[in-house]
Amino acid sequence: MTSVTIEQKKxxxxxxxxxxxxxxxxxxxxxxxxxGCFIRAIxxxxxxxxxxxxVSGIGCAGRVAGYLRLDSFHxxxxxxxxxxxxxxxxxxxxxxxxxxxxxxxVAIGGNHLIHAARRNIDMTVICVNNFNxxxxxxxxxxxxxxxxxxxxxxxxxxxxxxxxPRLVSASGATYVxxxxxxxxxxxxxSIAEALNKPGFSFIEVIGxxxxxxxxxxxxxxxxxxxHAYQERCVxxxxxxxxxxxxxxxxxxxVGKFVDTDRPTFWDHLNNVFKKAQKKR
Amino acid sequence: MRLWRKPFDQDEKATRPSRVVxxxxxxxxxxxxxxxxxxxxxxxxxEMNAKGYLLPAVTDDGKCVGCGLCEAICPDFAVIVxxxxxxxxxxxxxx
Numbered sequence: 001m002t003s004v005t006i007e008q009k010k011x012x013x014x015x016x017x018x019x020x021x022x023x024x025x026x027x028x029x030x031x032x033x034x035x036g037c038f039i040r041a042i043x044x045x046x047x048x049x050x051x052x053x054x055v056s057g058i059g060c061a062g063r064v065a066g067y068l069r070l071d072s073f074h075x076x077x078x079x080x081x082x083x084x085x086x087x088x089x090x091x092x093x094x095x096x097x098x099x100x101x102x103x104x105x106v107a108i109g110g111n112h113l114i115h116a117a118r119r120n121i122d123m124t125v126i127c128v129n130n131f132n133x134x135x136x137x138x139x140x141x142x143x144x145x146x147x148x149x150x151x152x153x154x155x156x157x158x159x160x161x162x163x164x165p166r167l168v169s170a171s172g173a174t175y176v177x178x179x180x181x182x183x184x185x186x187x188x189x190s191i192a193e194a195l196n197k198p199g200f201s202f203i204e205v206i207g208x209x210x211x212x213x214x215x216x217x218x219x220x221x222x223x224x225x226x227h228a229y230q231e232r233c234v235x236x237x238x239x240x241x242x243x244x245x246x247x248x249x250x251x252x253x254v255g256k257f258v259d260t261d262r263p264t265f266w267d268h269l270n271n272v273f274k275k276a277q278k279k280r
Numbered sequence: 281m282r283l284w285r286k287p288f289d290q291d292e293k294a295t296r297p298s299r300v301v302x303x304x305x306x307x308x309x310x311x312x313x314x315x316x317x318x319x320x321x322x323x324x325x326x327e328m329n330a331k332g333y334l335l336p337a338v339t340d341d342g343k344c345v346g347c348g349l350c351e352a353i354c355p356d357f358a359v360i361v362x363x364x365x366x367x368x369x370x371x372x373x374x375x
Contacts, residue, residue, distance in 0.1 A: 012357050022356060027308035027333070032355025040352070184352045222310050222355075 015039045015049065017069050024063060028222020030207015031061050031101075031128050033181040035068070037205075038099065038126060041191035053094045055084040057104030060135045061128040064099045078108030081116045084123050092266055095195060096123040102143040103133040106162055110142065117171035117200045119265040124194045124201045127164065130209035138212030145248050149216045164204045165241035169258045174199030176241065176258040180206040180229045183254060190256060199264050206252065217248070296363040298346030300338050306358035309333030313350035313359050319343045322350060 016039075025031050042049060054072040056065035057080035065072035075083045080098045088096045098105070105113055105127045116123070132150050133139040140150040140157055143164065147156040169176045175197045179187040187205060194201035208214060208225030219225060229252065237255040244253040287293075300322060302313075307329060314322045314336045321344040325337035338344070346363040 011360055012351070016357060022306045022308070022358075025355060027355070028310035028312070029355050032357065033353050036352055036354070036357065181353075184349070188352075223312065223315055226312065226315075 012036055012039050015042065015069050017067055020067055023067055025060060026209075026211040028208060028210045028225070029060070030130060030181040030205070030209070030222075030225075031064065033184060034126065034128050034187070034205045034207060035064055035099075037184060037188040038097075038191055039068070041188050041195060044188060044192040045195040047095055047195055051093060051095055053084075053087055053096050055080045055087065055096065055098045055100075057098075057100040057109060059101040059104050059133070060130075061099060061101035062104060078104055078110075078112065080104060081109055081112040081125070085116060085119075085121050088121055088123055089266070089269075092122075097195070098123060098125045100125075100127060101134075102127055102129040102131070102164070103141045106164060106167075107133075107142050110162075114167065114171040117168050117173040117202070120172055120174060120200050120262050121265045122198050122200070124191070124197075124203070126191065126203050126205060128205045128207050129164065130207050130213060132209060132213045134209045134212050138209075138216055143246075145246055147248050148213075150213070151216065161246070163241065163245050164202075165244050165257050168200075168202040169241045172200070172262065173202045173258065174260050174262050175201035175203075175256075177202075177256040178204040178206065178244065178254050180233055180252065180254060181208070182226050182229045182233070183235075186235075186254075193256075193259075197259075199262055206246075206254075295345040298344045298361055298363040299341065300344055300350060301360045301362060302336060302338075303356075303358040303360070304329045304335055306356045307333060307335050308356050308358075309335060310355060311336065312353045312355065316353055317350055318347060319345055 052070050054065055054070045056062040056074050058077040065074040080100050084096045084098050129143055131144050133141050138151045140152045142162050144157045145161055165176045165178050175194050177190045194203055208222050210222040232252045233254050234251045235255050236253050239253055241257045246252055311324055314324045322336050323339045327335045329335055348361045350359045351361045
């Protein structure tokens with residue numbers, strides 16, 4: 001009998017709370033591939049899973065904290081970033097990751113997002129953008145493109161949306177990237193880079209919401225969304241984030257936009273602390 | 281064609297005999313794995329799971345090259361690709 005050596009590969013179940021599967025996300029949801037990429041990125045980045053703290057807010061993407069077998073916390077709506085800030089300052093050895101949706105991070109937690117980026121707190125933020133509030137029934141959010149229909153904009157949206165890479169890079173983030181769920185390898189590599197990057201790293205993951213957003217805008221099933229991403233996406237690394245607006249049609253600019261170095265909040269804090277100690 | 285120089289990373293990059301395992305209880309039948317399989321080893325079938333979702337099925341075991349795209353794109357963590365030893369070409373895949 002010939003022996004066959006099995007490649008020592010960790011399966012996704014290593015980091016999943018298997019007893020909670022199947023999860024509540026709809027068929028074709030974009031959060032699943034994003035979580036898969038994050039799990040593989042942990043190994044790619046060579047991090048110790050015991051030192052990762054995962055924080056989520058409210059919404060579909062907020063469920064990630066409950067589904068992963070990491071030290072995780074499910075915070076109140078929009079307050080994932082303040083909680084993560086406190087966690088990082090309380091124990092700077094932790095690798096703090098915030099995994100949440102656009103309705104949580106950018107809408108109610110928008111102020112926290114810009115201030116976390118301004119302070120340059122050493123954490124990785126993964127924002128799954130599905131252009132609406134999916135869990136509560138598809139209401140209009142601050143990322144819904146112009147003219148998109150939602151349950152609170154039945155004739156089309158007239159609010160200009162946020163351009164997340166531009167918002168975050170202007171606020172001072174040191175790593176900003178945007179990918180869709182079809183760019184699996186790039187997303188995995190990008191998350192691994194961001195996990196090892198000191199400073200505020202922000203990755204926007206564009207994912208389909210076929211049940212609500214796709215249905216209201218007649219964009220079809222999840223597969224049609226992914227084919228649309230294949231057609232519309234243009235990979236432009238180091239592009240100006242100001243040119244990365246997303247509309248109902250037209251190109252979606254994806255890629256790594258910003259990768260710079262800046263002293264983090266912890267560095268500044270220590271500098272001031274040392275100076276104050278010398279004066280005493 | 282006669283190759284007088286072989287690529288340095290040929291052993292490393294060679295495809296391995298692989299097998300796709302689908303967790304039928306988790307699958308929600310979105311069809312991503314069957315649509316994006318580069319070699320057509322997976323296709324949607326008429327089989328249903330307990331919840332009534334149509335399941336993908338492996339059409340040809342020999343076609344899988346173990347790229348792992350189905351595993352990566354599955355939103356329900358329902359697909360696992362098991363790859364064997366790259367030196368053994370004759371479809372010897374671990375159970």
